[in-house]
Amino acid sequence: MITMEVRMQGSQSQVTFQLDTGAECNLISLKDYRRATGDVDLAQVKRCSHKFIKTYTNERYKILGSTELPTWRHEKRNVLPFNITEDDLAPLLSYSTCIGLGLITINDCDSPSSFSSLKDTPSIGIAVTVGIADLLEEYKDVFEGLGDLPGEYHIVTDNTVPPVVHPPRRVPVTLRNQIKEKLDEMVASGILAPVTEPTEWVSRMLVIVKPNKLRICLDPGDLNKAIRREHYQMPTVEEVATRLSQAKKFTVIYAKDGFWQKRLDTESSYKTTFNTPFGRYRWNRMPFGISSVPEVWQRTMNKFVEDLEGVEVIADDFLIAGFGNTEHEVNQSLERNERAFLEKCRLWNLKLNCAKVKWHQPSVKFTSQGLMPDPEKIQAILQMPEPEDVAALKRFLGMVTYLAKFMPHLSEMTEPLRRSEDKNVEF
Numbered sequence: 001m002i003t004m005e006v007r008m009q010g011s012q013s014q015v016t017f018q019l020d021t022g023a024e025c026n027l028i029s030l031k032d033y034r035r036a037t038g039d040v041d042l043a044q045v046k047r048c049s050h051k052f053i054k055t056y057t058n059e060r061y062k063i064l065g066s067t068e069l070p071t072w073r074h075e076k077r078n079v080l081p082f083n084i085t086e087d088d089l090a091p092l093l094s095y096s097t098c099i100g101l102g103l104i105t106i107n108d109c110d111s112p113s114s115f116s117s118l119k120d121t122p123s124i125g126i127a128v129t130v131g132i133a134d135l136l137e138e139y140k141d142v143f144e145g146l147g148d149l150p151g152e153y154h155i156v157t158d159n160t161v162p163p164v165v166h167p168p169r170r171v172p173v174t175l176r177n178q179i180k181e182k183l184d185e186m187v188a189s190g191i192l193a194p195v196t197e198p199t200e201w202v203s204r205m206l207v208i209v210k211p212n213k214l215r216i217c218l219d220p221g222d223l224n225k226a227i228r229r230e231h232y233q234m235p236t237v238e239e240v241a242t243r244l245s246q247a248k249k250f251t252v253i254y255a256k257d258g259f260w261q262k263r264l265d266t267e268s269s270y271k272t273t274f275n276t277p278f279g280r281y282r283w284n285r286m287p288f289g290i291s292s293v294p295e296v297w298q299r300t301m302n303k304f305v306e307d308l309e310g311v312e313v314i315a316d317d318f319l320i321a322g323f324g325n326t327e328h329e330v331n332q333s334l335e336r337n338e339r340a341f342l343e344k345c346r347l348w349n350l351k352l353n354c355a356k357v358k359w360h361q362p363s364v365k366f367t368s369q370g371l372m373p374d375p376e377k378i379q380a381i382l383q384m385p386e387p388e389d390v391a392a393l394k395r396f397l398g399m400v401t402y403l404a405k406f407m408p409h410l411s412e413m414t415e416p417l418r419r420s421e422d423k424n425v426e427f
Contacts, residue, residue: 001361002093002103005072011038015091018358019103022133023094025053026082030064032091033084035379037069045084052212053083061087061355062212073101086211090358132359135335139342146189147261147351153286153296155268161226163200168275171207178214179207180278186216187281191260195280199273202280206289217288218274224291232295235302240312240319247310247321248330250361251338255301255316256353259286259293262300304348310337319364334360390427393420 003016013036015028034040045065052060064084071078080097098104136143171179186192206217244250255261263285264272272283272290286293294315301313310321310333320341322334345352358364381400387393397414407413420427 002073006036006069007072008037008039008044008070011036013037018090018092019098020092021095021098021104023092024096026080026092026094026097027053027089028069028082028084028091029089030084030086031088033067033082042084048083053085060212061085061089089355135338135342136354139346142342142345142350143256143352143354145351146191146257147255148349149262149300150348151300152263152265153268153293154265155271155290155292156228157223157226157271158228163226164222165200165202166204166222166275168277169204171277175207175209175214176277179216179276182214182216183276183278183281191283191285192216192281193269193284195270195273195282199270199280199282201271201273203272203274205274205276218272218283218290220272220287220289220291223271224289227290227292229292230295230299232299234295234298235312235314237314240314244310244312244319244321247323248362249322249334250358250364251320251334252356252358252361252364253318253320253341254353254356255318256351258316259288259297261350262286262297304344304350305341308337308340308344310334311341322360331360390421393417393427 001016001018003014006013006015015032015036028036033045037044039045042065045067048063048066050063052062054060062085064086066081066083068079068081071080078101080093093101093103183192187194201223203221203223204219206219208215208217264283269282269284272287273280274282286296298313298315301316305311305313305318310323312319312321318341320334320337322330322332322337324330324333344350377399381396384396384399385392387396397417400410400414419425
């Protein structure tokens with residue numbers, strides 16, 4: 001990782017980039033671009049000939065355009081070209097940029113191909129290794145296809161709640177073909193199955209349209225009223241950070257298509273039947289929207305990681321940690337824990353999203369120093385206008401309270417402000 005300052009038309013911001021020696025272009029998300037430059041209307045963005053980029057695992061992301069950003073590091077200025085994507089991807093610098101800026105060096109290499117597919121985030125000035133590229137190649141199957149976890153989930157419902165049958169929602173004519181294609185694709189992959197026989201429950205379909213994709217979801221409002229939840233306790237960030245307080249390096253990995261990796265039993269599948277303009281379908285896999293599904297998923301994932309050292313999970317986010325007193329010990333610990341995790345994924349047939357992996361990070365949301373404040377929330381507090389009345393003051397203090405766990409003297413610092421909230425005190 002490397003942090004550089006982006007300055008553009010009176011706006012300046014610090015941006016943290018991943019060093020990706022497998023990338024052929026520099027990349028920044030639309031959100032990070034707007035935050036760094038203040039160019040809300042994309043006035044500085046130009047159209048480019050290519051519409052998509054393709055990742056190591058052949059996933060495609062839409063490119064909105066390209067631009068050049070003036071960057072500073074150690075008071076040295078460079079103007080770098082960037083492609084802008086609407087997807088929430090971490091900003092990254094390509095191999096050629098990393099070499100050109102002197103951020104990485106190749107100390108010993110017989111062939112350029114030995115580092116061309118690397119997905120590591122190396123430290124500045126340290127020779128690139130191919131360990132992560134080898135790991136990706138060895139466990140390539142873990143990042144491909146749709147997962148199929150052991151066991152099936154049975155949805156328990158309250159029989160005193162009467163079933164509801166909803167008619168199909170109307171969909172825009174311009175989306176009909178896309179929706180039908182998506183339904184056919186999900187049937188072919190085994191996520192959905194057509195339904196022709198009568199069913200007690202029929203929910204509505206929910207279509208979420210994004211610039212580069214269309215998502216089919218279930219709208220189970222009435223069904224959720226009848227579902228009896230497991231009320232499984234979800235872990236908190238604080239609990240995870242406490243357990244990993246001695247960790248020195250981290251890898252963050254995300255499950256691919258989350259809930260869809262666990263099957264429903266047949267009876268439960270028919271309860272998830274939903275209506276569309278093209279007929280009824282039912283879910284073979286756990287759908288998003290069912291009130292009990294996040295708890296079932298978390299219970300399954302906790303079972304998955306219970307015998308893995310240095311691995312924590314919240315929802316579909318896995319955090320793998322490395323421990324030790326020296327850099328060598330930390331790297332060995334992290335690589336050992338990564339390999340054990342990937343072996344377990346292969347055993348359970350759990351699939352991962354390769355495009356979002358963050359390898360060997362010195363810090364994440366939880367670091368070796370413990371839980372850290374979210375930089376975006378700090379920035380939001382700094383950008384709040386000065387309170388002009390009691391209501392605005394209360395909003396400000398409410399936001400600042402977020403930092404209470406990181407500021408031992410916050411109550412003393414805010415005490416004069418809190419006195420201004422009293423009814424008998426003139427603001």
